[in-house]
Amino acid sequence: MRPGTMRERNLAMLLGEVFAHEPVTRARLAALTGFTKTTVSNLVAVLAEAGLVRDGELVHEGERGRPGVAVAVNRDRAAGLGLEVNVDYLAACVLDLGRRVRYRHLVAADNRDQQPERIVTALARLAEQAVASAAAQGLDVVGASVALPGVFDRADALHAPNLGWSNVPMAGLLGEGLPTLRLAAEHDNEANLAALGELWFGAGRTLGDYLHVSGEIGIGAGIIVGGQVFRGARGFAGELGHVAVAPGGPPCPCGGRGCLERVAGQEAILAAAGLTGVTAGSAAGPRESISALVGLLESGDRRALEAVLAAGRSLGAALAAAVKVLDPDTVVLGGIFSPLAPWVRPEVEAALSAGALYGAVPAVVVSPLAGDAAVLGAAGSVIERVHANPALLLH
Amino acid sequence: MRPGTMRERNLAMLLGEVFAHEPVTRARLAALTGFTKTTVSNLVAVLAEAGLVRDGELVHEGERGRPGVAVAVNRDRAAGLGLEVNVDYLAACVLDLGRRVRYRHLVAADNRDQQPERIVTALARLAEQAVASAAAQGLDVVGASVALPGVFDRADALHAPNLGWSNVPMAGLLGEGLPTLRLAAEHDNEANLAALGELWFGAGRTLGDYLHVSGEIGIGAGIIVGGQVFRGARGFAGELGHVAVAPGGPPCPCGGRGCLERVAGQEAILAAAGLTGVTAGSAAGPRESISALVGLLESGDRRALEAVLAAGRSLGAALAAAVKVLDPDTVVLGGIFSPLAPWVRPEVEAALSAGALYGAVPAVVVSPLAGDAAVLGAAGSVIERVHANPALLLH
DNA sequence: TGCGTTTCGTCAACTGCCTTGACGAAACCA
DNA sequence: TGGTTTCGTCAAGGCAGTTGACGAAACGCA
Incomplete structure (x- = not known):
C-alpha cells in the first residue's frame, strides 16, 4: 500500500460520508471521519474538481458561531x-x-x-x-x-x-x-x-445481510453480505432454483430431480393454476400472466390458490436450508414472488420459523421493486x- | 486511513511474503511486494526488532553478484x-x-x-x-x-x-x-x-473456498471464504446439523423435524448400527465408539454398513443444498466423518454430482486432522x- | 452600535512513510 | 587485478495527513 492508495480510500470514505449526511459542512465531515478540518478541505477540493461534490448554501448547525458551507453530492455531472x-x-x-x-x-x-x-x-x-x-x-x-x-x-x-x-x-x-x-x-x-437494486432502492440499508429471491422463469437468489454480492468460488452462489425440494419430482435440465424452479418457477405455477394456455405462444408476457394469476387468487380460485400455496411451501423448504447455511438478517421476496407475496409469504415464514435456532429467524420482506430491481x-x-x-x- | 494504518498493512504484507517464501532476501522481497529495497529494509528492521523475523545465512539466488541475507520467520519468540x-x-x-x-x-x-x-x-x-x-x-x-x-x-x-x-x-x-x-x-x-485448522494444517491453501463439515454429536460446518470464516449475520452460519433432510422425521430440540444431526449425527449412527449399548453411560468416549464402528464396517457388518450409508445419503442431501447456495471449491469431511469417509464419501459425492450446474461440482476431500482440527x-x-x-x- | 464569544475554514510548518538515485560491499569471471 | 552483477544502505525528495494559529462570519449582550 502506497500513499496514493491511502488517498483513494480516504476520498472514497469522505464521499461516502457526504452521501450519507448531505448537506454537511466541512467541520462536521471532520468530526464524522476523524480527519482534521485541513484534510477534509483538501479532499473536498479534489472531489469538487472531479465534479463529484459541490458547495451549496451556508448552513447553521450549532446555535452560535460562523455558519459552514454545505457540501453536497453533485447530481448534475x-x-x-x-x-x-x-x-x-x-x-x-x-x-x-x-x-x-x-x-x-x-x-x-x-x-x-x-x-x-x-x-x-x-x-x-x-x-x-x-x-x-x-x-x-x-x-x-x-x-x-x-x-x-x-x-x-x-x-x-x-x-x-x-x-x-x-x-x-x-x-x-x-x-x-x-x-x-x-x-x-x-x-x-x-x-x-x-x-443490489434492493439494497439501494428497495427496503434499503436497514436489511443488513440478506438473501434476495428473484423469481422469474428460473429462480435465483442474490446474496448480499456486508453490502456486497456474495458470489461463491465460481460465481454460482445462490442457485436456489436447483435445490432439490421434491424427492423423486420432475427431472430438470440441470440433471437433478425435483429442483425448486421446476416446482415453484413461474411456468410451474401457471401450469398448476391452469393458466398455461394463456401464455404458451401468445403475445402475453410474463408480467401479464402473473397479473392474471393474481386476479384469480383475489377472486378466490381454488386451483390457483392451491398452486401458489404449494409453490410457497417449496420455496420455504429451500429457503429454510439456505437460511441455516447463510444466516442472513432478512429474506427478500422479489420478482414474481413480490406480487404473489400475500399468498407466498405466510408459507415461507412458517417454513423458516420451524426449527429456528436460538431465535435466528430472518425477517421476510417483500420487494417493492418486483421486476424493476x-x-x-x-x-x-x-x-x-x-x-x-x-x-x-x-x- | 492514516499513514500509521498504511504502515500496519505493509508490515502485515511483508510478513506474509516472508512466511510464504522464506528464506528470502530483501531484494526478492522488494520484487515480490513491489516496494523499494529501501522500504523493505525499513520494514524488515521493524519486524526484526519485534522478534517476528530474523536474518539468517547468506544466500545466492542468481548466478552472479553479491549474495543476499536470508530473512526468515523467527520461530523462537x-x-x-x-x-x-x-x-x-x-x-x-x-x-x-x-x-x-x-x-x-x-x-x-x-x-x-x-x-x-x-x-x-x-x-x-x-x-x-x-x-x-x-x-x-x-x-x-x-x-x-x-x-x-x-x-x-x-x-x-x-x-x-x-x-x-x-x-x-x-x-x-x-x-x-x-x-x-x-x-x-x-x-x-x-x-x-x-x-481454519484445515486451512493451515490440513489439505491446506489449495482448497480455495470450502465448507468443512465437523461431525461430532452435533453436525456443524465451518465455512471458509477468501481465507476467512464466514459467520453470517448472527454468527449462526453453517448450522448444517439443522437442515431438514427427513420430512416427518424425528423431532429435534431445535423445534424442527428430521434435522440432519438427528439422522446422521454420531449418536444416531451408533444407535442405527446397534452400538448404543457400548456408549450409553459407559466410560468409552466418542472416539472409541467410532473406532468400534469402523471395526464393524471393516468386518462387513450389514447393520453398521446400512447405518453409515444412510447417514452418508442424508449428509449428501444437506450438502447438496448448501453447495448450491454457497458454491464452494471444496467440501471437507471432518470429525467423525473423517474415519467414516471410505463409506460416507461416495454417497456424498453421488448426491453432489446429481444436478450439478455447469460442472460446478466441488471436490470432496477427507480431513487428515479429524478431531484435532x-x-x-x-x-x-x-x-x-x-x-x-x-x-x-x-x- | 460595538465588542466578546463561538464556530468555520484556511495557511504555514511539521511529521511519517514510501521513493529516487547514488554508492559502497560482496560475490563471480576473465 | 579489474570488470560485472547484484545486494543493501544512505541522503534527499515528495506525498499525505497533522498541528497550531489566525482571519472570517455569525450571534448575543451591553
Whole structure:
C-alpha cells in the first residue's frame, strides 16, 4: 500500500460520508471521519474538481458561531447507465451520482432464441438513446453495467437457458457494441443485480445481510453480505432454483430431480393454476400472466390458490436450508414472488420459523421493486464503483 | 486511513511474503511486494526488532553478484496458544510463529453438565502448563484462543446443548480465568476453528473456498471464504446439523423435524448400527465408539454398513443444498466423518454430482486432522492475528 | 452600535512513510 | 587485478495527513 492508495480510500470514505449526511459542512465531515478540518478541505477540493461534490448554501448547525458551507453530492455531472436483457424486454436506466433515476426506458421484445449479436445491437441503441438523453440533462454517463438472465462460467462466458444461449462471450460483444465510456462496461447475473437494486432502492440499508429471491422463469437468489454480492468460488452462489425440494419430482435440465424452479418457477405455477394456455405462444408476457394469476387468487380460485400455496411451501423448504447455511438478517421476496407475496409469504415464514435456532429467524420482506430491481441494480452498481473509488474519475 | 494504518498493512504484507517464501532476501522481497529495497529494509528492521523475523545465512539466488541475507520467520519468540473444551476432553496446543506445533496436551474429562466455572478453571491450569512449557523452549505466548462446542448469540453468550450449558458468558469467564497475555483471549465455535485448522494444517491453501463439515454429536460446518470464516449475520452460519433432510422425521430440540444431526449425527449412527449399548453411560468416549464402528464396517457388518450409508445419503442431501447456495471449491469431511469417509464419501459425492450446474461440482476431500482440527485452528488463529497485524506486537 | 464569544475554514510548518538515485560491499569471471 | 552483477544502505525528495494559529462570519449582550 502506497500513499496514493491511502488517498483513494480516504476520498472514497469522505464521499461516502457526504452521501450519507448531505448537506454537511466541512467541520462536521471532520468530526464524522476523524480527519482534521485541513484534510477534509483538501479532499473536498479534489472531489469538487472531479465534479463529484459541490458547495451549496451556508448552513447553521450549532446555535452560535460562523455558519459552514454545505457540501453536497453533485447530481448534475457523473451518471451511471444500467441495462437489462431479459426474456421479454430490454431496459435502460440512468442514475445520477445521488442515485436518482434520471431516465428510464423499457422496450418489449421477445428475445428467446435470438442471435446474441442482434440483441447486443438493440441494447446498444437503447444505450445510445440513454446517453443522449442524459447529455441533454447535462449529465455525463461515466459507465454502464448490464444485467443478464443467466450465469457466467469460469471463462466468463454466458449460459442463459431461458434465452436459448450458451457459451456466449458477453464481455467481448458488449465491449464492441456499447458506446465507449470512461469506465469499462461490466455485466452480471440478473439475480445479483436485483439484490443490489434492493439494497439501494428497495427496503434499503436497514436489511443488513440478506438473501434476495428473484423469481422469474428460473429462480435465483442474490446474496448480499456486508453490502456486497456474495458470489461463491465460481460465481454460482445462490442457485436456489436447483435445490432439490421434491424427492423423486420432475427431472430438470440441470440433471437433478425435483429442483425448486421446476416446482415453484413461474411456468410451474401457471401450469398448476391452469393458466398455461394463456401464455404458451401468445403475445402475453410474463408480467401479464402473473397479473392474471393474481386476479384469480383475489377472486378466490381454488386451483390457483392451491398452486401458489404449494409453490410457497417449496420455496420455504429451500429457503429454510439456505437460511441455516447463510444466516442472513432478512429474506427478500422479489420478482414474481413480490406480487404473489400475500399468498407466498405466510408459507415461507412458517417454513423458516420451524426449527429456528436460538431465535435466528430472518425477517421476510417483500420487494417493492418486483421486476424493476435488476436494471436499477445495474445502474446503481456503476454509481457504486464511483463511490468505492472516486479517484477513477479524477482524470 | 492514516499513514500509521498504511504502515500496519505493509508490515502485515511483508510478513506474509516472508512466511510464504522464506528464506528470502530483501531484494526478492522488494520484487515480490513491489516496494523499494529501501522500504523493505525499513520494514524488515521493524519486524526484526519485534522478534517476528530474523536474518539468517547468506544466500545466492542468481548466478552472479553479491549474495543476499536470508530473512526468515523467527520461530523462537512469539507463540500462540490454542485451547479446546469438548464434551469428553480438554486440549491445549502451542504453535510458534511458523505454525509449528511446539506443545500439545489432551486431558480426557467428562465435561457434560459441569459448572462452566469448574471447566474454565481446569482449562486455565492447562493453559498455564502450556505457557510454562513454551517458556522453557524460549517461546513467548502472546495470545490464546478457545474452541467451544456451541454457538454464541448476539450478546456473545454461549449455548452448548451437548455440554448442558446455555447462556454462559464465556468472554467474562475466560478473561478472568486464563493467564493474561499480550493479546486479549478470544473464543469461537469449534466448527469454525476446525475449518481454519484445515486451512493451515490440513489439505491446506489449495482448497480455495470450502465448507468443512465437523461431525461430532452435533453436525456443524465451518465455512471458509477468501481465507476467512464466514459467520453470517448472527454468527449462526453453517448450522448444517439443522437442515431438514427427513420430512416427518424425528423431532429435534431445535423445534424442527428430521434435522440432519438427528439422522446422521454420531449418536444416531451408533444407535442405527446397534452400538448404543457400548456408549450409553459407559466410560468409552466418542472416539472409541467410532473406532468400534469402523471395526464393524471393516468386518462387513450389514447393520453398521446400512447405518453409515444412510447417514452418508442424508449428509449428501444437506450438502447438496448448501453447495448450491454457497458454491464452494471444496467440501471437507471432518470429525467423525473423517474415519467414516471410505463409506460416507461416495454417497456424498453421488448426491453432489446429481444436478450439478455447469460442472460446478466441488471436490470432496477427507480431513487428515479429524478431531484435532479445532485446537490447531484455535492456536493457528492466534498466529493469524499476528500475521494480519504484526504491529500489535511492536511495543 | 460595538465588542466578546463561538464556530468555520484556511495557511504555514511539521511529521511519517514510501521513493529516487547514488554508492559502497560482496560475490563471480576473465 | 579489474570488470560485472547484484545486494543493501544512505541522503534527499515528495506525498499525505497533522498541528497550531489566525482571519472570517455569525450571534448575543451591553
